[in-house]
Amino acid sequence: MFDNLGERLERSFKILKGEGKITEINVAETLKDVRKALLDADVNYKIAKSFTESVKEKALGQNVLTAVKPSQLMVKIVHDELTQLMGGSSVDINIKGAPAVILMSGLQGSGKTTFSGKLALMLKTKKNKHPLLAACDVYRPAAIEQLKVLGTQIDVPVYTEEDNKNPVEIAQNAIKEAKAKGNDIVIIDTAGRLAVDEQMMQEIAAIKNAIQPQETLFVVDSMTGQDAVNTAKEFNDRLNFDGVVLTKLDGDTRGGAALSIRSVVEKPIKFVGTGEKMEAIDVFHPERMADRILGMGDIVSLVERAQEQFNEDEAKRLQKKIAKNQFDFNDFLGQIQQIKKMGNLKDLASMIPGVGKALKDVEIDDNAFKGIEAIIYSMTPEERSNPVILNGTRRNRIAKGSGTTIQEVNRLLKQFEDTRKMMRMVTQNQGKFKLGFRK
Numbered sequence: 001m002f003d004n005l006g007e008r009l010e011r012s013f014k015i016l017k018g019e020g021k022i023t024e025i026n027v028a029e030t031l032k033d034v035r036k037a038l039l040d041a042d043v044n045y046k047i048a049k050s051f052t053e054s055v056k057e058k059a060l061g062q063n064v065l066t067a068v069k070p071s072q073l074m075v076k077i078v079h080d081e082l083t084q085l086m087g088g089s090s091v092d093i094n095i096k097g098a099p100a101v102i103l104m105s106g107l108q109g110s111g112k113t114t115f116s117g118k119l120a121l122m123l124k125t126k127k128n129k130h131p132l133l134a135a136c137d138v139y140r141p142a143a144i145e146q147l148k149v150l151g152t153q154i155d156v157p158v159y160t161e162e163d164n165k166n167p168v169e170i171a172q173n174a175i176k177e178a179k180a181k182g183n184d185i186v187i188i189d190t191a192g193r194l195a196v197d198e199q200m201m202q203e204i205a206a207i208k209n210a211i212q213p214q215e216t217l218f219v220v221d222s223m224t225g226q227d228a229v230n231t232a233k234e235f236n237d238r239l240n241f242d243g244v245v246l247t248k249l250d251g252d253t254r255g256g257a258a259l260s261i262r263s264v265v266e267k268p269i270k271f272v273g274t275g276e277k278m279e280a281i282d283v284f285h286p287e288r289m290a291d292r293i294l295g296m297g298d299i300v301s302l303v304e305r306a307q308e309q310f311n312e313d314e315a316k317r318l319q320k321k322i323a324k325n326q327f328d329f330n331d332f333l334g335q336i337q338q339i340k341k342m343g344n345l346k347d348l349a350s351m352i353p354g355v356g357k358a359l360k361d362v363e364i365d366d367n368a369f370k371g372i373e374a375i376i377y378s379m380t381p382e383e384r385s386n387p388v389i390l391n392g393t394r395r396n397r398i399a400k401g402s403g404t405t406i407q408e409v410n411r412l413l414k415q416f417e418d419t420r421k422m423m424r425m426v427t428q429n430q431g432k433f434k435l436g437f438r439k
Contacts, residue, residue, distance in 0.1 A: 027059050030074060042226055044260040047085070055081050079290050085259055086286035091243060091268035095123065097214045099132070099178045101186045105204050105235055106219035108192035111247035113143060115219050115273055116189040117150035118281040123185055124156060132183035133158045134174035136167040136207065137191040147189055154278055157183070167191065167203060168210045175211060188213070196231060201238045208239060216241040217270065220261070223248050229260045236265045243270035246284070327420050329376050329384040336369050374402035375412055387416065 031052040038048040058077050094100070102119070104112045116133055123129040133151050135158060137143035144160050151158035159174040171188050178186045190207060193200045208216060218241045220228040232244060244261055249272045262269060269284040321327050376384065378401035383390055390398075390413060399406045 027056055027074075031056055034078065038259070041259065044226065044229060044264065047260050047263050050263075051081060051085060082259070082290040082293060083287045085263060086289055087262045087268045087284075088286055090283050090285045091270055093217075093270055094215045094242065095127065095129065095185060097184075099175065099184050099186050100215070101175060101188065101211055101213040103188045103204075103208055103211065103213040103216045104190055104219055105216060105239060105241060106192055106245075107196070107221075107231060108140065110192060110219045110221045111273060112192060112219045113137070113146050113189050114150065115245055115247055115271075115281070116147065116187050117154055117156070118273065118278055119271070120151075120156045120185070120187055121154040121278050122281050124154070129185045130183050131156055131185035131187055132174065132178045132181070134171060134186055134188045135160045136170050136174075136188050138165045138167055138170070139191045143189070143191070150278070157181070168206050171207050171211050196234050201235075205238055215243070217243050217245050218267075219245040219247060221248050222246040222272075226260070229264050232261050232265050232267075236267060241267060243268050245269075245271045245273070247273035249274050322420075325420065329379060329387060329416070332416060332419075333373065333376050333384075336373065371402075371404055371408065372412060375399075375404055375409055378402040387413065 034055070035048050035052045038051065039045065043051075055074075055077055058081070059074060093102070095102075104116050106112050120131040120133055123131050133147055133156055135144040135147045137147075144162060148158050148160065150156075159170075159177050161170050161173065164170055167190065174188065175186050177183075188207065188211070190204055191200070216239055218232055218235050218239070220232055222228060228246075235241060244265070244267055246261075246269055269286075272282050272284050274280045274282055321331060375398060378398045379390075383394060383398075395406055395409045395413075399409045402409075
């Protein structure tokens, strides 16, 4: 997401390259290009106009230091304005209550049900909560079943009344169930429609009035652009929701919804969906998103994702095995699983400054590890623990069992051995450094 916008903005800043100072003429030329870039990204026209006027006002009031080029100063100003446009700072979800009730709203197909499951998993794993999912979509035949499948997948209970067609009653009964069973969060998944209609609005408003939720979230598909913003306004006028969830931010979207929605409804974007996996949910940080739009990466989010998968005891165990040259294919497989849990590979790479732009036209297959995993799974437990016994006969058997070639098996074994040597060398050097430091 935002690839095209980032490129267009970068081209706009080049107008100021070679310029000794910021003037009204070169700023006007730059901002004309910036405004076009925003409009092409499907940003609301009034917002794009207001944004560029604000940038112009700040740019013309700046004295350019000799150590800072005009183009660099303009990037800084645009970065700060983008951050403010998207809300300035992240806003927490309100989960105070006994139980806390979260009401999900939005159109059909926006990803409400899937996001309900993702939010339940996040609150369970990161906030140590005990959520209950409530299936209140009584119209879409597969909605209840979908929520039950998701609940099983993430090990979260799902409250259903499949013969009851009254969503208000189901929501109220779900809250009673939560109180009886000790669930401290209730996430109410409601029905959507293909378009905004009066019946839908009356129903969701009736549910909200009956259960008085601590948090009402509006879920919107970010790929719908300005339509998403218009729909958000209609829902907010009726529901006065607390925050927005943007789903499918990993898709081929121009990003206009993310940049416009905050200004139009004056409600914060609280979460973003970044992939199909249940772990693919992030708290929305406006400053980090501005970094990514302008090609600065997002190292903080990358480190946070890595820390979520990091286990200190496991790290110590691995370090000891590496030092003794005992790192094996079971350990290697475990590391692959941790990387996969961090999210979409191209999305992860784009968080590294400069890498996102370099990989723009490069397809990174999320199934890239499948061949490696197939080879490792085709090994016997003894072969995984002791790779040195992998002779020609065993390698042939593994190639046939994994549907790969002997060359691919040999390549993996060489890469594994090279990695093992490098890891051991790094560990040994760390030990020498510590000893030298103590002296």
